[in-house]
Amino acid sequence: MPIPSARCLLGALPLMAALLLGGLSAEAREMKGWSIHADDYPVNLGMQRFADAVARVTKGRDTARVHPSGQLAPQNAVLDKLRTGEIDFAEIGIVGYGDHVPALKVLGLPYIFHDSTQMFSLLDGALGELLATELEKVDVILLGWYDGGTRNFYHRDRKLAKIADFRGEKLRVGQTQTHIEMVRSLGAQPVTLAFKDVYAGLERGEIDGAENNLPSYESMGHYKLAPHYTFTQHLVTPEMLLFSKKSWQQLSPQEQAQLREAGRESARFMREEWNRRVKDIQARLSKQGVQFHAAGDHGPLMRRMKPLYESFWSAKDPVSRQVVALILANLSASAAR
Ligand code: GTR
Numbered sequence: 001m002p003i004p005s006a007r008c009l010l011g012a013l014p015l016m017a018a019l020l021l022g023g024l025s026a027e028a029r030e031m032k033g034w035s036i037h038a039d040d041y042p043v044n045l046g047m048q049r050f051a052d053a054v055a056r057v058t059k060g061r062d063t064a065r066v067h068p069s070g071q072l073a074p075q076n077a078v079l080d081k082l083r084t085g086e087i088d089f090a091e092i093g094i095v096g097y098g099d100h101v102p103a104l105k106v107l108g109l110p111y112i113f114h115d116s117t118q119m120f121s122l123l124d125g126a127l128g129e130l131l132a133t134e135l136e137k138v139d140v141i142l143l144g145w146y147d148g149g150t151r152n153f154y155h156r157d158r159k160l161a162k163i164a165d166f167r168g169e170k171l172r173v174g175q176t177q178t179h180i181e182m183v184r185s186l187g188a189q190p191v192t193l194a195f196k197d198v199y200a201g202l203e204r205g206e207i208d209g210a211e212n213n214l215p216s217y218e219s220m221g222h223y224k225l226a227p228h229y230t231f232t233q234h235l236v237t238p239e240m241l242l243f244s245k246k247s248w249q250q251l252s253p254q255e256q257a258q259l260r261e262a263g264r265e266s267a268r269f270m271r272e273e274w275n276r277r278v279k280d281i282q283a284r285l286s287k288q289g290v291q292f293h294a295a296g297d298h299g300p301l302m303r304r305m306k307p308l309y310e311s312f313w314s315a316k317d318p319v320s321r322q323v324v325a326l327i328l329a330n331l332s333a334s335a336a337r
Contacts, residue, residue, distance in 0.1 A: 031064040031088035031247065034072045036195055041219055042277050043091050044068055046146060046270025050241065053262030057255050075194055076175065083139045085246035093148055093239050100138045103131060103319040106312055108178050110305045112327055113236035116147050123238055127326045134319055141248050143263025144241035147274040149213035151235040154222065156208055159230045159293035163187060163300050172198050172210035178308060185304045202226055214281045223290045230293040232301060241266060
């Protein structure tokens with residue numbers, strides 16, 4: 001048997017130390033976190049809070065780093081990379097996962113929540129647990145429901161309030177069937193672009209407008225090119241802090257329990273940061289020349305969404321039907337109050 005050289009033994013010292021400190025089965029590593037947003041965005045602040053907890057919970061054996069602005073992978077590759085463990089944790093909107101977890105598509109329907117408070121009253125209870133179980137089946141662990149706020153339409157030179165305003169307009173949506181159909185049902189022309197390409201799309205005239213919440217509208221600079229923001233309030237959506245099941249299995253049950261709590265805590269913190277950010281955003285953007293428009297009666301826009309709801313009434317997937325039932329029960333309970 002060859003005798004290892006002194007140099008070889010010295011080189012192995014850091015690894016041996018890490019094994020001894022962290023328990024014999026675990027290797028020290030830096031976990032990778034994916035976000036589409038910039039470092040100062042409420043999502044990343046929440047994720048950083050979670051990343052700090054990773055070091056604390058594993059007593060320094062592991063660290064975690066949040067990689068901003070989609071640097072680690074394109075938006076549509078994140079689920080696969082979470083599954084293979086190439087990315088350890090990520091924060092994403094719900095809609096991209098609809099193809100894998102059909103029940104999530106229900107949450108991407110227009111006009112089903114009127115605000116984040118109502119949405120979280122469901123997600124912090126039975127609905128959230130049901131969806132977490134579904135997500136685990138596709139190898140991701142749901143650790144927190146983050147706020148994606150209320151999404152509204154914006155346009156380069158006018159308000160988009162009445163059906164007639166939408167006719168023929170080229171409006172950007174994400175790569176999501178429901179949202180493509182939503183824009184089409186309003187009589188506009190849907191153009192799918194990645195989030196990072198929307199600014200250039202407006203600049204080049206490929207699109208006349210888009211839709212998003214106020215923090216993204218501001219942080220991505222879209223307000224500079226599309227300064228008419230109309231409160232259509234067509235979508236109120238959650239976002240998710242997800243952890244790779246493959247990476248999760250390398251943690252002890254005690255670490256997993258503590259990280260579950262850290263995920264919930266990061267979501268509470270994120271929601272506070274979100275509210276703080278939203279509070280004075282209109283005043284800030286008005287100073288930059290943005291014009292805010294009321295949409296008036298949402299009824300005509302909502303009625304156009306009817307075909308989108310229809311498919312969910314008769315969904316083949318029983319979990320999707322259960323999600324619809326939970327949302328309806330919540331609506332009728334709040335109507336009765
Ligand atoms: C942002 C959201 C992202 C993504 C993006 C988009 O507000 O945080 O998850 O949905 O909008 O429009 O692509």
